Amino acid sequence: MKNKFNRRGFIGIAAMAGAGAAFGGLPQWSFAGLQDGKPAILGGEKAYTAGFASWPVFDTTEEQALISVLKSGKWGRLDGPILAEFEKTYADLNGASHCLGVSSGTAALTTILGALGIGPGDEVVIPVYTFIATYNVVVLNYALPILVDTDIETFQMDVKKAEAAVTAQTKAIMPVHIGGTPADIDALMRLGEKTGIPIIEDACQAHLAEWKGKKVGNFGLAGAFSFQSSKNLNCAEGGAVLTNDAGFARTCYTFHNQGQGGTGTSYGTGLGTRATNLRLTEFQGSLLLAQMTRLQRQVETRTENANYLTELLADIPGIEPAKWYPGTTRSAYHLYMFRYLKEHFHGLSRGKFVDALNAEGIPCDPGYGQMNRDAYVTGLASNSHYLRMYGEKAMKEWLERNQCPQNDTLTGEQSLWFFQTMLLGTRENMEQIAEAIRKIQKYAKQIAKA
Template sequence: MSKASQTRREFIKTNSLAAAGAMIAVGAPSTLLAGARIGKTAAPAILGGTPAWTKEKWPAWPRWNPETDEKQLLEVMRSGVWSRAGVVTEFEKAWASALGVKRSLAVVNGTNALVTAISQFKIQAGDEVLVPPYTFIATVSAVLSNGAMPVFVDIDPVTYQMDPAKIEAKITPRTKAIMPVHILGLPADMDKIMAIAKKHNLVVIEDACQAHLAEVNKQKVGTIGHAGCFSFQNSKNLPIGEGGAVVSNDDAFMDLCFSYTNFGNPYGSAVGAVGAGANMQGTKLRFSEYQAAIGLAQLKRLDAETTTRTENATYLKSQIKDIPGIVPYQLYDSVTRAAFHLFPFRYKQEAFKGLSRAAFLKALSAEGVPCSSGYTTLNTQPFIAETFSSKGYKSAYPKEMLDIKKYNELNKCPENDLLCSEAVWFTQNMLLGTKSDMDDIASAIQKIHKNAEQIKTLSKK
């Protein structure tokens, strides 16, 4: 080798290392550094290896850009008009337009959106509402708040949604409504649910609190049933801190919902008016102007963020589906868009040398990948028995219906029990990262799978 050739190679080597160091120093795009940051054969962080990522580098949530987001909010704050007025109406119209629905009513939170919708379909003491067991407590507490009886329909094990094949067996003369929940932002099988509801003359209230802009057959969820309910709590894909909305194409129903949330005053009554005369027993669930201003700012980027989440979720699924013991979600064929408030998969510990889910989550967290086990079983929680022991329930239902042991027996959901023991979640903000970030998540799982025996041994010490 000539001295000149050796010198050129040394120059290239030296400057390549310098360039790599410079990229790291200035925060090079993760796509350029992914291969260097982690390899499939690297030692897991929990065993002393380098973490795949750091929690601090995941996209922050909620997002707030002072330059674009604060103008209207500051105008509202300086106006002194903070209770419901024109900005709330503007937000309601914008949200209805985004969904392609006639009417939207903003309320204080998603839970009370559900309470309002149930109450204004006149579902009350003595009635039954079909609900899935894999959902947040608010779905069931809203039913109980109206004095009705939740009846649990087990899930489809691959989609995590209410299984339509199990619905009709749960219908009784007391059944008034089906409340599918598009849990995790993954739509339920609305075609079959609506067909069953029509056959049995039942109301369908969609709990779309986690499913902003998700679609079935290109129709937004929340607009397919007789009414839909959304949440704008801080973790949601449209975050306002707290907030919710009821949507429907039924004007008479929406008028009633407005009255219910405004002390029972007639629809169209001015906020704060005391002389209109209430025409129903209502409550106060009104939205504020500054909440609406925040919502309008967030809504401007929701569609683009939903597209990013969908693209990253689809890619991440493709990267982890062949790892033994990792079983990602499935979508129904009718789903044309999912919201991915959460990215879920099932963890089969037998494919990880018997490594427990808790130990897997700990190892994954050590890699800098935030994760959780999700919901525990809902249908057997003590709050249901406590509600059944109240005077109201004892006066509305026969004693045998309030026997909690019998109730639990009738409402067994074995598929849900298994899912609650296997599920793993990633939060929606992680899906706003890069394709390389999704590679890092997959690589972290691969590292844990490859070293599962050693991690298992460590977890026992």
């Protein structure tokens, strides 16, 4: 089944499936007769009938924060104090020395690569199982993105294969804490120490996730976070760079501020040889401070519900939640990722399983696809700029290097997601999700023939 999922689709589903009402209430689920009734896709009663509330959760806290900035007349980074307050608060929350607010998660990655001077001839090692932004920031610098296969049980980048992908041209290794669960950080840091190559954490989905009790984004040279509207902490569009390297923090600030290191307006040309404007605004900083007042409580709720759901799903053959590496002490659960093994559902295809679950009123999606096989990515091999820089032979070899058979299996027939907002409900909701899956499993043969 071709994966038709994209970020716009995710935002739409997240908005539909959001578990916080506009002023903070949680939806009530309504299930009836799950064990004995037919699945909705076969004409039975829909498992979920109450309808989903919206995301994000907000109340007068956000309203007052925005009005305060509006009335101040100081709306931008170079004018007001709010963004600096957010940066200090977010750095402290994550145990980091420095935080730089930027205009998106993509901008955070762009800033980091810009500060590193990544450019033509360089290679950046990234996972194949990730949102396209991880790839885009490399290509925008005319560097080569080297796609690494997936550890199928964890959905994370296979570090052993990442090590094999390193060459003399590798200038950064950029793992993604996909779904909000940490990648294999200890193995990645050993790889970084062994090769002398900086580790850049794409933590855009991983707000407050932890490895051995320490927040992600603190292990490599820098970490990138996103505050886009589907994220667990959001201001519609925004991002942040975390780092514990004071010099690198200054370089990142300079890069994101047109090469100018100061906090005021300047008519000079700045430092370095290239930079851009990726500044966050005071409005977004104020929204983030307001959203952070409920972030910890939401994290705890997701964790409790996800852990309970995992216990329940353990009793259903063919449903395998993504495993954690031993050092993980907390997932952000931006996504609840699991594998669907159709042999335990009488051969019912993943596509029909998703249709049946969606028919019950439970949003579920296959998620990311086979990036390395998509025309958007493979077309790079015939891009005129890349052919001029690297040559036709090198670009053909690049295509061959990007074979990812484990990811093909995972994304082709197994991977599924629930969304973070679904984990903000009650324990009963988790029981109802599991019961709905059992109902589909019981009627899998009939659904397959429908």
